[in-house]
Amino acid sequence: MxxxxxxxxxxxxxxxxxxxxxxxxxxxxxxxxxxxxxxxxxxxxxxxxxxxxxxxxxxxxxxxxxxxxxxxxxxxxxxxxxxxxxxxxxxxxxxxxxxxxxxxxxxxxxxxxxxxxxxxxxxxxxxxxxxxxxxxxxxxxxxxxxxxxxxxxxxxxxxxxxxxxxxTIVEAVWQHLPSAGRRDEILGAHSVKPDAYVLATLHRPENTDDPAALRTIVTELSDIASNSLPVLLSIHPRTRAALVANGLLESLEPVSQLPPLPYGEFLALARHAAVIVSDSGGVQEEVTVLKRPLVVVRRSTERPESLRHFAALVTPGPALGDAVRRTIASAPDLANARCPYxxxxxxxxxxxxxxxxxxxxxx
Missing domain, CATH: 3.40.50.2000 (Glycogen Phosphorylase B;)
Structure with missing residues (x-):
């Protein structure tokens, strides 16, 4: 053919x-x-x-x-x-x-x-x-x-x-999600326990190229890490460059700063996070397979299907921290929520x- x-x-x-x-x-x-x-x-x-x-x-x-x-x-x-x-x-x-x-x-x-x-x-x-x-x-x-x-x-x-x-993200997640035993090892390597940490990613220009937005996100994540739960932040090269350029790395000290993670390792951490914070489109899909709550740090989304059960859309600011803390407190049970993909x-x-x-x- x-x-x-x-x-x-x-x-x-x-x-x-x-x-x-x-x-x-x-x-x-x-x-x-x-x-x-x-x-x-x-x-x-x-x-x-x-x-x-x-x-x-x-x-x-x-x-x-x-x-x-x-x-x-x-x-x-x-x-x-x-x-x-x-x-x-x-x-x-x-x-x-x-x-x-x-x-x-x-x-x-x-x-x-x-x-x-x-x-x-x-x-x-x-x-x-x-x-x-x-x-x-x-x-x-x-x-x-x-x-x-x-x-x-x-x-x-x-x-x-x-x-x-x-x-196809549904098949990709199931193919690359590590076994339960391997997930335990990955969480142990990061010194976190199931449902007792926040996983974050950040890379979109609307956040990384806007110094005020980036500073606000860093402030909110650092406050969560200092007062609520540990925060693991997987830092995209674009994000790291922006953090350095704006003198914000020191402000991230309370946060565990990680490089971009292998896909399986990221899925393992996402599967057991109390809440995920991200501006990624793919993560909006992955959480519907993993059945985890997500706070989307963006002004808009092309994936409204994920917002029905799994995600909340917020712009950088105090609303970000509030949304994360509300999710931690409510601990939503998404096990029976339908994946829309x-x-x-x-x-x-x-x-x-x-x-x-x-x-x-x-x-």
Whole structure:
């Protein structure tokens, strides 16, 4: 049926696309744009999720959005010209995904968008523009939820291009969550006990590039660590640079500062945290599988499904600390709350891909 070029550039794409690449087997050709190039966010994650045959196209990370997209687009266009795939697949809303989508469109190659139809309705988010552009030029839109499908139909995208598939994050979490015994070892290594600590991550520009927002988040996390429960903060390279530039590392002293964690180790800590604090889109999905409460530090979200049972949306400020302390005090029981992101997404996506390839070959 031909080769399927899977374009990725960031840690979340690696995690979510790995199950699909595994099912496609030799038909998958992995192309890495280098948007994430730090070892903890790239090569070690590729190894952990068993993406071993990967073609690196360069290193665009750390550059402006326009340069990232432009450089990746040029590299992908050259790659597609030299070795044209039967189809291109991208995931989510990253600069790498937009570059892959534009490169496929420019060469007239069928395009699949995994995780289509997410909308925050916040035009200040670069990712919102990326995901809208990708959706409107894709030939197959794999939507995780019925709400995502409604978003696409509201924008006039033809129903025959859309498939309800669920999200591969569900399978990825179950595949990489360590055993109970191994989780006990990981918690012990971090000197924490189940339901008695806060796990935090922070990386989005709206928080790291705004000194006032970053200072407020640091203040709230440090206060929680000093007065409520231990706080483990996994620090993204972008965040560490911002903390240093704004002289905030010293203010984080009460907080346990960790590097970006291997995926399995992060899941183990997330599974037993009293509450998680994060601005990550992926974490909003993972908590629905792990059945843990989350405070989302953002002004908007493209994943309202997670807010129904598992997450609260707050902006930086005293509301952040208040939301965390309320969650700690109430200790919500989420064991029976339904994960909104479905099951067997990988099989549904590959089935839809094969159908599109068959139609394309017959045309």
């Amino acid at each position: 031909g080769t399927i070029a899977i374009v990725l550039g960031t840690r979340p794409e690696m995690i979510k696309l790995a199950p699909i690449a595994g099912r496609l087997g030799d038909r998958a050709r992995i192309l890495h744009t280098g948007q994430h190039f730090d070892d903890a966010l790239s090569s070690s994650i590729l190894s952990e999720v068993s993406l071993t045959e990967v073609a690196a196209l360069g290193m665009v990370g750390g550059r402006s959005r326009g340069v990232q997209i432009g450089a990746a687009l040029c590299a992908l266009d050259e790659n597609f010209a030299a070795n044209r795939p039967a189809m291109v697949m991208v995931q989510g809303d990253t600069n790498a995904a937009l570059a892959g989508a534009l490169a496929a469109n420019a060469r007239g190659i069928p395009l699949v968008h995994v995780e289509a139809g997410l909308r925050s309705n916040d035009r200040a988010m670069p990712e919102e523009h990326n995901r809208i552009l990708i959706d409107h030029i894709s030939d197959l839109l794999c939507a995780p939820t019925a709400g995502n499908i409604a978003n696409l139909r509201a924008e006039g995208i033809a129903s025959q291009r859309i498939r309800l598939t669920g999200n 479905g099951e067997h997404a990988t099989a549904r996506i590959v089935e839809a891909v094969n159908e599109l390839l068959a139609r394309t070959a017959a045309a």
